Amino acid sequence: MKRWDLAGGLGRRVRGPLTFTLLGLAVIWVLLPLLPAGSGLHFGSQYRVFFSIVVASAGLFFALLNLGPLPQPRSQWGVLGSIALVYLATVGVLVAIGVLYPQFEVPRPTEEAAGVTAEERGQALFLSPEVGCFACHSITAIGVRGGQRAPDLSGVGSRAAARVPGESAEGYIGEHIKRGSDQNYFVVPGFAPIMPPFGQRLSQGQLADLVAFLKGLTGE
Template identity: 35%
Template sequence: MSVGGILLLFILGAILSVSITEAMMTSVDRDVQAVPVAVAPAAEAGAGEAATPESAPATDAAAGEAAAPAAGEAAAEADTTTAPADTGAATDAAPAAGEAAAEEASAGVPPGVTPMDNVPVTDELQAAFLSGTCIACHVIPGIPSAVGQIGPDLTHIGTTAATRVPGESALEYIHQSIVDPTAFTAPDCPTGPCITGTMPPGLDTLVSPEDLNLMINYLAGLE
């Protein structure tokens, strides 16, 4: 082969090599440009998947934090609204009880005594007069064993008791005579003027409050 032919082959080879290189570079550029297009959606999807589980608890926590103060405020308002109502009810009840006690006092009813009409003579009543030792010193109509001759005759005590102490009712006088026998001394006893201290204190403790109430009401009815 001549020298000219060799040179021609060399030139053709160089041109072919350059063409192949340019084609390869173009292909590489296309592949590189295609990668972000494929990766971007994946990255976005990954970001979405990562955000979903983490953002949900954060949202729930935010909702819980917002709800807790609201519930606390509602409970506080309920307590604030209810408390005065209860206090008002208690305040109203106290004057009512005081007024009832004042009415009883003004009506001549001593503490612990419940007015009763026409108390019958029963075994319970007779036992109460016996326990209180009343029968040892007094005559008490309707109580067969009460024939004492030391203290005042109680045959008409319901009438006389209402006049013994000014301002006191029969119930008050009889109650005081039993609970505090030295507060007032009756003028007449079977053997002469009654002597202060003849009736000892504390006899009211020998009977129950219920029996004492029966005794006082029975005596107040003896007119």
Template identity: 45%
Template sequence: MPEALKGPAAFGAAALLVIWGGLPWLPDAWGVRFGTPYLVFFSLAVAGSAGFFMLLNWGPVRQPRSALAAFASILLVYVATVGGVVAFGYWYYPQFETPRVAALKPGGERVGEQRGRAVFLTPQFSCFACHTIEALGIRGGQRGPDLSSVGRLAEARKPGVSAEDYLREAIVDPWACFTPLPSSGLIECQAVVDPAKTYPQMMPPGAKDRLTAQELGDLIAFLKSLRSAGERDGKRS
């Protein structure tokens, strides 16, 4: 390998080693998780950077012949980089878009849950920005736990406390109890913070000031109905 290319190649190899060998193993207590799409995106960015510097070191770069050519070159690089980042964001982060809330079905016992789903997907309340519900195909943020089974888990989070009351407290007073990490093996919420066993507390305060009583009740009804994949309130849908 030519001497001029060894530097970019070493940089690329070291960066890829950190990306694939280090990022997936960050402690859960840090509240940061990098899935495969992240790692692929970072790897492509590193490969592009290394390739760019290899190109510069390969030989003399021909300068643009005119101001228009220089502007076109800059614009091309800008569109390729920024456009790629934006495209990745729209693909991997649905919360970048305004969620499309399905129209409520008239009548039926599930109307409150439907309204609660609409509350969950409303950007104003930020639920969707940090939580995903894989069981329903709702892929939001990954800062908080997946809520696919929150209705069932809420029944056991605090002994003697109903699922509805626990969910209400978790929304209105999120600092009262910390949600255990799945890897901890714990079921009950933890009043004493243990970074190795609980999610970092990042729930925004003031939900009771942003939500009306109706919206809060509907959101709780929706969350309470989440049991697991294909299961709602103990019944298979």
């Protein structure tokens, strides 16, 4: 009877954290994938795994708290050691996540070319923090792993001519960069109109270089 009471008490203590964990995992793996593409919110499997670990760790933490008081360190060195252990474990996990799943991944130039082409200048502009195209766009065909809130631009040079009737690929790319997500021009289906206009931010030379780079992206 005493053993049964002990098991029942343990179940009551764990029930709350377990319910929290299961509800959190349901939101992450069931509800988040149902968000419409037009919302501009996209959570890949890597982010869902990360948030699942966070939710499960929080549930375990609260379950341990419910089991009763934890043994306290008997000396000052024990207290400092406990703090250092928690700090190192937390920082270690965050560093590991940052190394394994970087937010952005861009190819590094191997060597400086003697003559830089318009396409190369456009690629450098695309990857520059000042313009920040890669914050929303990826180009997986050439190894640029950027944001996912906007379309992957792999093969955009092949698709661009079919976007607006009567508009060439070069004309469409340039106009889209200048006007951004203009509802009166063209908005890529399935994505929120979040692109700002760059017509006043880029010089004519920068715009031409960026168009040359994107127009050359013909491979998927």
